[in-house]
Amino acid sequence: MQEESHLAVGDSDTTPDTAPGTRRPGGRTARNREAVLEAALELLSELGYAATCVQDIANRSKVAASTIYRRWGNRDGVILDLAQTLVAEPAGALPDTGDLERDLALLGQVIVDVMSSPRGGVVQSALVAAGVDSPTARKTLAQIVNRRVEDTKLIAERAIERGDVPAGTDARHVINTLAAPIYHRWYIGGERPTTEELHRYARVAAHAARSGLLS
Template sequence: MSSEAPGTVRPGGRTARVREAVLRAAGDALAEHGFDRLDLADVARRAGVGKTTVYRRWGTVPGLVADLLADMAEQSLPRTETGTLIGDLRANARLVRRTLTDPRQGRLFKAIIAAATCDARTAEALHRFYAARIREWAPCVEQAVARGELPEGTDPHEVIRAVSAPLYYRLLASGDPLDEAAADRAAEAAATAAKAGVFVR
């Protein structure tokens, strides 16, 4: 087995095609059946590759899920720049909302989050995924500080977390509608709090 951790190698050619097929199959299986029923042999069958290929490259279900999350972070849409804080935060909230309400992606995130509560390696991979997304969007807060829209010392990461947290609450806890109006309210609440200095370090 390779000494590289799953998700750290970015191969090309046939190896890249195999990785893409396996990760797509793993995402489909997770969305359909959840983490507990994710099986490497089933993923290999779905992807049309040999079981030994999957076991050799990923080794375990958590290893495969970690690589899936790394790939999802890479494939996420880039940050939108509108020129205003509220415009940027609204774009972020609407992107999160579209992802969570997508029939496949929403089920996939629910399965991974559930798995992360009882599997340390999956939890670590999930933390890396969200850290990458927060880093991607943090510059919109930094730019707002530079424009004078926000007070000096505002923590960019905390502002971005404040945008998505209410949306995940609706997805995972309350079951309230996760519509565009909810996304816009989350962005507006985060922007208002940030302007009031709530997120100043």
């Protein structure tokens, strides 16, 4: 396991001391990475998490399975990389109607739409499944969701500036109060929230914020 500490003069030590794909990140390595992640995203959308296997990713991406195992370890490794890549993408425009409750209802609809889409939902669901056993997946999932909270908390901050919500309110709590019942309905209840439910969630979150319960 341990590498020799003396300066390698001319012996047959050929083991690189970094992970594969980091020494020559350009050219074929970069192309392969893109092809693998794209194939993984497509297969996740088409087949779901359980049915997506490394062999299929290899076939579709035209990258050898042994290469995928070497660089990502296993299926979850690919999905984690995919998730990290997707979360780096910039967010869209935020609702800004001047009313907190209405903004939250619109945001709730955006959250549902994202979860219904391949890029957002399928990968996130895979992370939920993998996260039950893997701390790394859990951390990535939390990172993704936290990133989205940071991207959207401006909605609550505007309400604070307007004076609709007490100063000292934690904008992230406001977003989480909206998001929690949405995810609960999705992953635990197994159903997509209705528009009526989204409005109720937004009403509860806005009311709690206005009442100073989210500081």
